[in-house]
Structure formats: C-alpha cells, structure tokens
Amino acid sequence: MHEMALAESMLEIVEQTARRSGAARVTAVWLELGALSHVEPDALRFCFDAVTRGSVADAARLTIVATEGQAWCMPCGEAVPLARRGEPCPRCGSYQLNVTQGEDMRVKEIEIA
Numbered sequence: 712m713h714e715m716a717l718a719e720s721m722l723e724i725v726e727q728t729a730r731r732s733g734a735a736r737v738t739a740v741w742l743e744l745g746a747l748s749h750v751e752p753d754a755l756r757f758c759f760d761a762v763t764r765g766s767v768a769d770a771a772r773l774t775i776v777a778t779e780g781q782a783w784c785m786p787c788g789e790a791v792p793l794a795r796r797g798e799p800c801p802r803c804g805s806y807q808l809n810v811t812q813g814e815d816m817r818v819k820e821i822e823i824a
C-alpha cells in the first residue's frame with residue numbers, strides 16, 4: 712500500500728524532529744498534502760495511526776492541510792490553478808499542461824510535549 716510507505720517516511724521525519732528537540736512525545740502533526748498527489752487522505756490517516764502506535768508519536772493528532780495544485784499552460788503561457796489532475800486549463804480549456812505544484816507532501820509542523 713502506497714500510503715503505508717508514506718506514513719512510514721512521515722514518522723521518520725517526525726521522530727528525527729522530536730529527537731533534535733529533545734521531546735519525549737509528539738502530540739500533533741501538521742501535514743501539507745498536494746491536491747494533485749495520488750494520496751487518499753483517509754487512507755494516509757489510517758496508516759499514520761498504525762505506524763505511530765508505540766512510537767514517540769503514539770496517538771498524535773494528524774491534521775492534513777491541502778495545498779493547491781498548479782500547472783504551466785503552454786497556450787496561455789502562464790501558471791494556472793489546477794484542482795485535479797487530468798482537468799483542462801481553467802482559462803483556455805487546453806490540456807497542454809505541465810504540473811508545477813501540488814504533487815508532493817511535506818511535514819509542516821509538529822507539536823511536542
């Protein structure tokens with residue numbers, strides 16, 4: 712499962728950050744998730760709960776913040792917002808788009824105790 716691998720790499724980042732700050736426990740995690748990433752937020756949440764069990768982030772609250780997708784439209788010659796992959800340019804209707812933002816995820820912040 713794709714989300715399981717992502718949850719594991721999230722936990723790694725969270726554990727490293729907690730260790731650096733000398734924290735005994737992580738109580739909350741904020742994650743930025745691109746609108747165009749192939750990640751199911753509910754599945755990721757489920758996996759995060761599973762991998763953090765017994766770790767420093769056991770029972771930590773996960774908040775997923777969606778970040779907007781963006782693409783470069785060739786005909787328009789500018790960056791346009793893109794709600795979902797496979798959709799045309801909202802300005803000119805062209806499908807000649809290069810996704811430039813919104814495909815990745817990032818641990819934005821953690822709350823420690």
Ligand SMILES: [Zn+2]
Binds near residue numbers: 785787
């Ligand atoms: Zn366009």
